[in-house]
Amino acid sequence: MSLLFYKYQGTGNDFVMIDNRTLFFPKEDVELVAKLCDRRFGIGADGLILLENDPGYDFKMVYFNADGNQSSMCGNGGRCLVAFAQQLGIITDKTTFIATDGEHHATIHEDGNVSLQMLDVSKIETHKSHWFLNTGSPHHVEMVSGIGAMNVKETGASIRYGAPYFKEGSNVNFVEKKDTSTFTVRTYERGVEDETYSCGTGVTAVAIAMNYSKQTPSNEVVLETPGGVLKVRFNPLDDRYTDVWLTGPATFVYKGEISW
Numbered sequence: 001m002s003l004l005f006y007k008y009q010g011t012g013n014d015f016v017m018i019d020n021r022t023l024f025f026p027k028e029d030v031e032l033v034a035k036l037c038d039r040r041f042g043i044g045a046d047g048l049i050l051l052e053n054d055p056g057y058d059f060k061m062v063y064f065n066a067d068g069n070q071s072s073m074c075g076n077g078g079r080c081l082v083a084f085a086q087q088l089g090i091i092t093d094k095t096t097f098i099a100t101d102g103e104h105h106a107t108i109h110e111d112g113n114v115s116l117q118m119l120d121v122s123k124i125e126t127h128k129s130h131w132f133l134n135t136g137s138p139h140h141v142e143m144v145s146g147i148g149a150m151n152v153k154e155t156g157a158s159i160r161y162g163a164p165y166f167k168e169g170s171n172v173n174f175v176e177k178k179d180t181s182t183f184t185v186r187t188y189e190r191g192v193e194d195e196t197y198s199c200g201t202g203v204t205a206v207a208i209a210m211n212y213s214k215q216t217p218s219n220e221v222v223l224e225t226p227g228g229v230l231k232v233r234f235n236p237l238d239d240r241y242t243d244v245w246l247t248g249p250a251t252f253v254y255k256g257e258i259s260w
């Protein structure tokens, strides 16, 4: 069997994108998805995304982590999928699509950046050393100092597999304040089981947690990640965060064919 794929990356979070409007792709084949995402035996990516038709939307997003399993919402992947849909001629510069966490609006700007509307957030857990919230995927957010010297894979894995997350797990975001509205973020991603260069739902969770805990008064937050800069803006209404938008680049890398 062979298939055509497109490789995209959003601030270094990279994805295999497949036009699955004919529903040819074997979604249950966990091993195949993991192989396609393998950085030595396959194409290599943090995740794989299928673009499918949906009667009520411009398209539907189906997301798989690099471990081959379908997973929760991917913010960077959602932004890349919008750019992919434009490349396929399905949309122009605005769209509404459906994903596992519901409906998303998005805009492609003149400069190529993509803004993706994320879930509203109303439940934010405050713990002694961290916050926990769900922005379409579950996120543990912890402030640290000396973020540059951290072993994110080791420290992140111990939190991700430890109490209270265990097998279900959580993504783990370490954050250090740079200035009033700028934070440095490094993320250990569930399902990739490694540090990724950025995480869209992760930086969204960080931005909201920093505002919620009064680390920033701003409702427009800049997140500096190893893969580049992302921006998150929101409207805090009482303790609910609405009108949440994640903005950043979504870059086409190459188109290829792979057989197995």
Ligand SMILES: N[C@H](CCC[C@H](N)C(=O)O)C(=O)O
Binding pocket: 013, 046, 047, 065, 071, 072, 073, 074, 075, 076, 077, 137, 138, 171, 189, 190, 191, 192, 198, 199, 200, 201, 202
């Ligand atoms: N690994 C995440 C999904 C992808 C999230 C990340 N790539 C993003 O940009 O939001 C999870 O299983 O919860």
